[in-house]
Every structure is written in structure tokens, then in C-alpha cells.
Amino acid sequence: MYRSVLVVLDHEAWSRLALLDAADIALAARARLTIACPVARVPWTMYPASLGVTAPVSFDQLAADAQRACLQLRDDAVTAVPRDVPITTVMPTERTPAAIVREIARGGHDLVVIATPPSARWAPWRTAFARRLARRCPVPVLTVPAPRRKRRVTRSRPGRPARVGAAVVR
Numbered sequence: 001m002y003r004s005v006l007v008v009l010d011h012e013a014w015s016r017l018a019l020l021d022a023a024d025i026a027l028a029a030r031a032r033l034t035i036a037c038p039v040a041r042v043p044w045t046m047y048p049a050s051l052g053v054t055a056p057v058s059f060d061q062l063a064a065d066a067q068r069a070c071l072q073l074r075d076d077a078v079t080a081v082p083r084d085v086p087i088t089t090v091m092p093t094e095r096t097p098a099a100i101v102r103e104i105a106r107g108g109h110d111l112v113v114i115a116t117p118p119s120a121r122w123a124p125w126r127t128a129f130a131r132r133l134a135r136r137c138p139v140p141v142l143t144v145p146a147p148r149r150k151r152r153v154t155r156s157r158p159g160r161p162a163r164v165g166a167a168v169v170r
């Protein structure tokens with residue numbers, strides 16, 4: 001079946017669901033699990049030279065904070081996976097489909113697991129990332145959708161329509 005499973009994590013809550021599903025698949029198939037935590041880069045528009053002003057922010061400090069957050073995410077992911085699953089971690093320097101495809105070729109992975117947001121309106125660029133990755137990827141891509149929020153209907157007075165409101169279910 002699968003020998004090497006790659007899961008791509010980010011700092012969103014639904015990313016943990018993809019990690020748990022990938023760990024279950026790796027445990028059932030006796031496969032190696034590779035956790036990829038791409039390091040967030042500071043966008044070029046944040047640099048003072050691009051804005052024409054000097055900022056009191058140290059961009060080296062921002063990059064170090066991003067690296068530290070990525071290391072913390074990796075450590076939390078490793079502790080969440082059962083001990084029976086062999087784990088490898090990688091930290092790509094960019095979060096693009098091309099970087100993930102390069103990691104697949106380098107690591108010899110045969111399944112990619114990625115989380116998608118609860119809806120396209122929530123984070124459309126994440127859904128587009130998953131679509132672009134699925135188009136470019138030479139191996140199967142499993143997208144784990146985040147659970148949608150359940151809606152509750154509140155009672156109304158006679159003659160008025162019921163109001164629908166969003167409720168967070170935990």
C-alpha cells in the first residue's frame with residue numbers, strides 16, 4: 001500500500017486533523033510519516049525599502065520568530081503522533097506546490113495529506129493551493145476538509161420565519 005506519507009502542516013486549527021488522519025494511515029499501512037512544516041517568509045511588501053519608509057521593526061527578528069513558531073509547530077505535531085509511527089520532519093523554505101513536489105521527489109513519498117478550510121470563502125487561497133498541488137503532484141493527494149460549523153435554528157414568534165444563526169460546536 002503506502003510506504004511513505006507526507007503531511008503538510010500550517011498554523012491553522014484544521015491542520016491538526018490532517019496530521020491525525022495521516023498518522024492513522026501511516027499506522028495502518030506501517031508507513032513512514034513525514035511532517036512538512038514550511039517556514040513562513042516575511043512578504044517583500046513588509047520591507048522598508050519597498051515602502052519608502054524606515055520601520056522600527058527588525059525583519060531579522062520577524063524571520064527568527066517565524067522559524068521559532070515553525071519549530072514549535074513541528075514539536076507539537078511529533079508529540080501528537082502515536083509512538084508506533086516512524087516520523088521524519090522537514091522544513092521547506094517556501095510554501096508553494098512546487099516546493100512540496102520537490103520534497104515528494106526527494107523523499108520518495110507516495111501519498112500527500114493536506115488540510116483544507118471549512119469553506120472556500122474562509123480562505124480561498126488555501127483551497128487554490130490544494131487544487132494547484134493536486135494538479136502538479138505525481139502521487140495521490142488526500143485533502144482533509146475542516147468540519148463546517150453547525151447551524152442552529154431559533155424559535156420565533158408565530159407568523160415570523162425562524163432565524164438561522166451560526167453556533168460553534170466543540
